[in-house]
Amino acid sequence: MITIEFLVYWAGFVLAMITLANFIAPGMLGYKENLAKVDTFIRQVFCVHCGYTVLMLVGMILACVFYNAELIANEGLAKGLNIFLAVFWGSRVIVQVVFYDKAIKKKYPIFNVMFFVAFAYLAVIFTFLTIN
Amino acid sequence: MNQYLITTIQLAGLGQLVLVLASVAIPKCLQWNEGLAGLRPLLRQMFWTYALYVTGVHIFAGVLSLFAASELLNGSFVSTAVCVLMTVWWGARVMIQFFFFDNSDMPNTLFNKLAEIGLVMLFIFLTGVYTWAVVVNLN
Numbered sequence: 088m089i090t091i092e093f094l095v096y097w098a099g100f101v102l103a104m105i106t107l108a109n110f111i112a113p114g115m116l117g118y119k120e121n122l123a124k125v126d127t128f129i130r131q132v133f134c135v136h137c138g139y140t141v142l143m144l145v146g147m148i149l150a151c152v153f154y155n156a157e158l159i160a161n162e163g164l165a166k167g168l169n170i171f172l173a174v175f176w177g178s179r180v181i182v183q184v185v186f187y188d189k190a191i192k193k194k195y196p197i198f199n200v201m202f203f204v205a206f207a208y209l210a211v212i213f214t215f216l217t218i219n
Numbered sequence: 220m221n222q223y224l225i226t227t228i229q230l231a232g233l234g235q236l237v238l239v240l241a242s243v244a245i246p247k248c249l250q251w252n253e254g255l256a257g258l259r260p261l262l263r264q265m266f267w268t269y270a271l272y273v274t275g276v277h278i279f280a281g282v283l284s285l286f287a288a289s290e291l292l293n294g295s296f297v298s299t300a301v302c303v304l305m306t307v308w309w310g311a312r313v314m315i316q317f318f319f320f321d322n323s324d325m326p327n328t329l330f331n332k333l334a335e336i337g338l339v340m341l342f343i344f345l346t347g348v349y350t351w352a353v354v355v356n357l358n
Contacts, residue, residue: 116261124257127321128249133262135315136269139308143276146304157297164283164290164297171279175272182268188260 098212099151101205106144169217176209225288231348232284235277299356302349309345
């Protein structure tokens with residue numbers, strides 16, 4: 088039987104896959120060649136933001152795996168965390184659909200669908216935890 | 220001692236929310252739009268998305284610290300973890316400022332120099348506050 092505990096653990100797995108994608112994307116999308124065209128400072132800010140995004144994702148994975156019960160209980164700090172994660176992934180779905188470059192999404196349609204499904208799953212799970 | 224730390228955490232929360240407000244001016248001060256013009260659209264969009272998410276974490280940590288400071292010190296696994304995360308977050312930011320950023324490309328204005336000093340002081344303060352909170356949670 089699929090339990091809410093399992094679904095939150097699964098969210099941790101989805102987050103791990105997104106984290107992994109952050110290590111594959113630089114080669115696939117030619118970060119190095121593209122970033123060579125901009126000022127050092129912009130390049131460094133981009134790298135720092137990438138690093139912090141991975142740190143955020145690792146924090147979320149650890150929360151799903153080790154604070155599974157607390158997230159489901161949705162009390163105190165965990166409630167705040169659930170609200171934040173629901174907003175974070177809900178907005179990520181909108182960014183994927185509305186903001187990101189259509190040409191790239193057409194070039195990699197499978198990745199586009201996979202990311203959309205992953206972001207939507209996370210948005211639904213954390214919204215459910217927030218309102219449950 | 221805890222009441223003193225609670226007030227300090229609330230100040231840290233306020234500091235992070237002020238940082239969020241200041242972040243609105245950063246793209247203009249550092250001429251991000253001009254700097255990003257050479258990038259292909261997807262990377263430019265990712266740059267803005269990542270920047271917004273980092274700001275989102277600052278809002279989350281700021282609100283939590285300002286309005287739920289005592290919750291951050293309740294000694295639970297979650298509160299300790301959040302404080303550890305924020306210690307790593309701001310500690311890394313201090314290291315990045317000193318050992319990674321090359322500011323020679325930054326527009327050389329008095330405002331930018333003063334802003335940098337203010338930011339570094341804030342990052343050090345935030346690292347100290349959350350480290351202190353971790354220590355209190357672990358005791």
